[in-house]
Amino acid sequence: MADSGQQTVPMALPVRCLLSAVSRFQVILVCGSIYGASLGAWHDARLAFYTAIKVPLLLLATAALTALFNWIIAALIGLPLKFGETVEMSLLPLAVASVILASCAPVIFFFDLSLPPPMPSARTLHNLLYLTHTALVAGAGVTGTTFLQRRLLEVCNGDARLARRVHAAWIAAFAFVSGEVAWILRPFIGSVYLPVVFLRPDALHGNVYEFIFTDILPHLWRLL
Amino acid sequence: MTLFAALDDLLRNRNTNRPFLLFFGAILCYVAYGMAAGFFQGGAQIGVALIKVPLILLGSLALCIPSLYVFTALSGTQLDARGFAKALAGFAGIAGLILIALMPVIWLFSVSTLSLGFVVWLHIFAWLTALAFGRQFLMSAFGAASRAAGLWLVLMLLVSLQMTTYLRPVLWRDAGQPLFAREKLSFFSHLDEVMKWEPTKRAMH
Numbered sequence: 001m002a003d004s005g006q007q008t009v010p011m012a013l014p015v016r017c018l019l020s021a022v023s024r025f026q027v028i029l030v031c032g033s034i035y036g037a038s039l040g041a042w043h044d045a046r047l048a049f050y051t052a053i054k055v056p057l058l059l060l061a062t063a064a065l066t067a068l069f070n071w072i073i074a075a076l077i078g079l080p081l082k083f084g085e086t087v088e089m090s091l092l093p094l095a096v097a098s099v100i101l102a103s104c105a106p107v108i109f110f111f112d113l114s115l116p117p118p119m120p121s122a123r124t125l126h127n128l129l130y131l132t133h134t135a136l137v138a139g140a141g142v143t144g145t146t147f148l149q150r151r152l153l154e155v156c157n158g159d160a161r162l163a164r165r166v167h168a169a170w171i172a173a174f175a176f177v178s179g180e181v182a183w184i185l186r187p188f189i190g191s192v193y194l195p196v197v198f199l200r201p202d203a204l205h206g207n208v209y210e211f212i213f214t215d216i217l218p219h220l221w222r223l224l
Numbered sequence: 225m226t227l228f229a230a231l232d233d234l235l236r237n238r239n240t241n242r243p244f245l246l247f248f249g250a251i252l253c254y255v256a257y258g259m260a261a262g263f264f265q266g267g268a269q270i271g272v273a274l275i276k277v278p279l280i281l282l283g284s285l286a287l288c289i290p291s292l293y294v295f296t297a298l299s300g301t302q303l304d305a306r307g308f309a310k311a312l313a314g315f316a317g318i319a320g321l322i323l324i325a326l327m328p329v330i331w332l333f334s335v336s337t338l339s340l341g342f343v344v345w346l347h348i349f350a351w352l353t354a355l356a357f358g359r360q361f362l363m364s365a366f367g368a369a370s371r372a373a374g375l376w377l378v379l380m381l382l383v384s385l386q387m388t389t390y391l392r393p394v395l396w397r398d399a400g401q402p403l404f405a406r407e408k409l410s411f412f413s414h415l416d417e418v419m420k421w422e423p424t425k426r427a428m429h
Binding site: 096099100102103104105106107110111113114115116117125128143147 | 286287288290291293294295298379382383386387389390407408409410413
């Protein structure tokens with residue numbers, strides 16, 4: 001556009017909100033709750049309330065459970081950070097992801113409102129929603145990690161190799177732990193067959209990776 | 225500066241100095257396009273379509289504003305609120321201009337076509353064309369965040385399809401059918417229903 005209206009301002013609000021660890025924590029709480037509410041709202045208000053609690057819980061629990069590992073592994077790889085710095089940086093990708101997810105919440109609420117409600121015949125729709133949310137969370141997460149990579153590059157004084165190694169280790173930890181925490185905290189979208197609960201009775205009976213290796217993969221293998 | 229001068233300035237120079245005027249101009253374009261679309265059934269449906277089409281487009285835009293702001297801000301755009309409003313108005317204006325440009329064609333096919341499926345695909349084509357030109361505009365407006373703006377357009381397309389389903393029926397309403405359908409439906413199912421619509425129905429009416 002000829003007159004693009006571009007005026008340089010220090011930083012856009014979503015970026016300013018991510019500057020300190022405290023504000024990142026607040027962003028995760030608020031934005032995670034907004035997205036969580038939209039996630040569960042397809043099922044009913046009760047699940048929306050539960051997921052508004054569970055999504056920030058998932059993100060913060062993942063950060064808390066990986067903080068020690070991240071701190072130690074970074075030092076072992078060659079980046080001795082203070083523990084506080086590790087926590088502050090761990091929160092960055094989660095906060096970025098929360099902001100992105102919350103920005104999609106109006107759209108998700110609209111789809112919740114206009115799509116057929118959950119019932120056994122809506123299984124395909126449920127699966128489609130599940131995949132869409134998974135892709136959305138994955139996309140937001142990947143975007144969040146690019147911010148982490150940039151921050152790590154700053155901390156590593158431009159040593160791209162070191163930053164990459166620390167980044168890879170942290171992302172692996174995030175992915176591994178968040179998968180299990182999400183499994184324990186399910187349901188998020190809610191089942192079309194089961195009643196709404198905060199946590200499933202079998203939440204701590206078996207982990208997600210056991211489920212993948214003993215249930216999903218053998219099932220797929222039999223289909224081949 | 226008049227409304228048409230603002231749209232003309234946008235068309236020729238990509239000038240978005242009057243965002244509110246542009247928004248208003250865009251709404252008028254949507255109304256005109258909706259009117260042309262309503263000629264598929266004709267009669268009262270012209271009035272229904274000229275209200276529903278702007279509702280669909282503006283509703284979709286309103287729902288997608290937060291995501292556009294966040295996507296582009298996180299991608300490094302340094303637009304202030306006024307710059308963002310200008311970019312948004314420019315996008316709405318460009319989409320409106322494309323739709324108004326296609327309006328005579330839409331009108332022609334609307335009055336002469338029997339198949340609802342055909343006109344629906346025609347409208348989808350028109351909307352995709354508008355989005356494609358809107359994309360070009362967003363790319364230049366958001367600079368570094370052009371990829372994010374492109375991603376946002378996919379979201380905008382999906383929301384507009386679902387909004388059309390939510391506000392249905394737009395093009396054809398059977399006798400006694402309410403202005404807004406009560407049954408909840410995904411846009412996939414809606415499109416499936418539309419494709420199963422019998423062309424003979426129109427001839428019978």
